[in-house]
Amino acid sequence: MNADDRALYGDITRKGLWENNTALVQLLGLCPLLAVSTSFVNAVSLSLATVLVMALSGGTVAALRTLIPHEIRIPVFILIIAALVTCLDLAFNAWLHDLYLVLGIFIPLIVTNCIVLARVEAFAAKNSPLAAAWDGAAMGVGLLWVLALLGSLRELVGAGTLFGGIDMVIPGAHALQVFGEHYRGLLIAILPPGAFIFLGLLVAARNAWVARAQARASRPPAAAVSA
């Protein structure tokens, strides 16, 4: 891997995880984001599935990009994504059946998730398969960490637990009772309004962070002189 490649992959990673974060900056694909982020386990499971679909669809579309007629590229992209999601849906049903029942409609709905199509159209259709797969994975992991944080916050505030339902994935594991048995749970955090409120707070926190970083970046000359 030469220096150019390293810069390219570093750039893709940084954009996916932070600068163009799908959940905090682009605010794309909010439907599954808000619907399944009621607990850490649900959020992470669905976003892992999305990461897988995004990486595979990016790589597949990039490999086939010279063969796909430009005029009908969107239906072809959707068919490729749908085929991958169907495999994943069946895999969930076979090996993680309890979780499959919880996530339900949101696994097949990954097909219609606009992040997947957006990355395929904007990146995979113009780049090499490896870079496209890496881009899909980076964008997916960007979604994953935000969704994991959102799911943990909502579960913690709404039910007072963490990793509830972990036994669906790892048999025998137990959820953590963070606030003890008598915590009443702020129900609104688990209901849809809670998703919007907590996502809004996360977006605000990121904006505040970026604004502070920019303010600091524009100040150093004066600070250096005074120091």
Place this chain on the structure above:
Amino acid sequence: MYNSPYLRQNTSVRRVMGTVMVAMLPAITVQVWLFGPALIAQLAIASLTALACEAVMLGLRGRPVAPALTDLSALVTAWLIAVCLPPLLPWWATVLGTSFALIIGKHLYGGLGQNPFNPAMLAYALLIVSFPALMSQWPGLQSADAATQFGWVFGGERVVDGMTGATPLDALRTGLLTGGDVGAVMQSPAFGHVAGAGWEWVALAWAAGGLLLLALRIITWHIPVAFIGAMALVSAIGWLIDPTQFASPAFHLLAGGTLMGAFFIATDPVSGATTPRGKLVFAAGIALIAWLIRAFGAYPDGIAFAVLLMNICVPLIDMKTQPPVFGHKKGDAP
């Protein structure tokens, strides 16, 4: 040199807010007299929480703290929250609701004058969605001595029997769901002459305070008149269609938060509509949604959700109801 208008009215935020607090006193007095002193504890808890949140948020935002703390706006929000909540609510729930209203409902949107939603109704909505059981425990008429009431608020043992009574709206909903009709349900002791026993007097005290605000020109007639008129109209239509399933207009006007909402909640100058015609549309919309929630919804009173839903519509209402500029006819380019 002064610009016109030369005659100035002495309307500071502090004077308006202070008048609103004075106008709330009749209803607070009647409620304390009929249902016990727990409400005073709620007012104190909410006020302290609101002032603390206001000071912390102003400090974090780098704004001057003293002027905003003394303009009484946080206290009015706190009082409106306290009178909406069941007086026997445990203290932490009041603290939670008030902090949510002040921090998220007010300051994260930019502070006084910037909030799109009515902060008091946000607090109520948060609490009723999160703790429906606690939010339905209203005290009955002369139900307990002061010590027991304060005990409930500050974490004493909560013995449900004998202490709480259903509000008239709750009793009516439960009665209708279990197959009764309006006439039979209203024979129960929770009901008084027209609406809830005792609550109808509290409602009339709200109206008295509201008339004081009208007389002092703190609010205009548009919102209360449209609110009460629309509530009377839609409930009359329901009542005329089927008087066994829908309560009378008199009941809807005197039960729950109708009169308080009409004079004290919907008239919020920040989150409500501002044009005269817009105010009529805004208030009538609240009354319609509130009646629909009462008649067909799952929550005991719909005023809070109705106000929040109409708050969302305010920019559109204001845009569509701009009065023509003086000297122009309707339809002229301004």
